[in-house]
Amino acid sequence: xxxxxxxxxxxxxxxxxxxxxxxxxxxxxxxxxxxxxxxxxxxxxxxxxxxxxxxxxxxxxxxxxxxxxxxxxxxxxxxxxxxxxxxxxxxxxxxxxxxxxxxxxxxxxxxxxxxxxxx
Numbered sequence: 001x002x003x004x005x006x007x008x009x010x011x012x013x014x015x016x017x018x019x020x021x022x023x024x025x026x027x028x029x030x031x032x033x034x035x036x037x038x039x040x041x042x043x044x045x046x047x048x049x050x051x052x053x054x055x056x057x058x059x060x061x062x063x064x065x066x067x068x069x070x071x072x073x074x075x076x077x078x079x080x081x082x083x084x085x086x087x088x089x090x091x092x093x094x095x096x097x098x099x100x101x102x103x104x105x106x107x108x109x110x111x112x113x114x115x116x117x118x119x
Contacts, residue, residue, distance in 0.1 A: 056108055060101055 087093070 060104055060108075063101065063104060
């Protein structure tokens with residue numbers, strides 16, 4: 001009868017080791033799956049963030065004050081052509097465009113809560 005107990009004990013050990021290995025593999029598979037889902041969510045959020053920044057960049061690039069700054073001011077103030085030429089030579093229209101774009105960027109960034117922009 002000892003040989004029956006011995007074989008039964010070996011069989012239980014083999015079943016135990018098989019189940020242990022099986023559940024370790026299932027746990028590893030679940031860990032891998034969760035890591036992949038988190039990775040995909042991160043990529044998805046990065047893509048949404050990238051699209052948002054592309055949209056903001058397109059809006060800021062779409063606002064151009066170069067054509068409507070010095071010429072309109074000159075027409076309003078009846079400035080002589082020499083003064084208009086000097087304004088264009090020193091880059092006043094570009095300067096006003098940069099200032100307007102900086103103000104727009106500042107206003108846009110103020111819309112983002114401070115919790116998200118502080119590290």
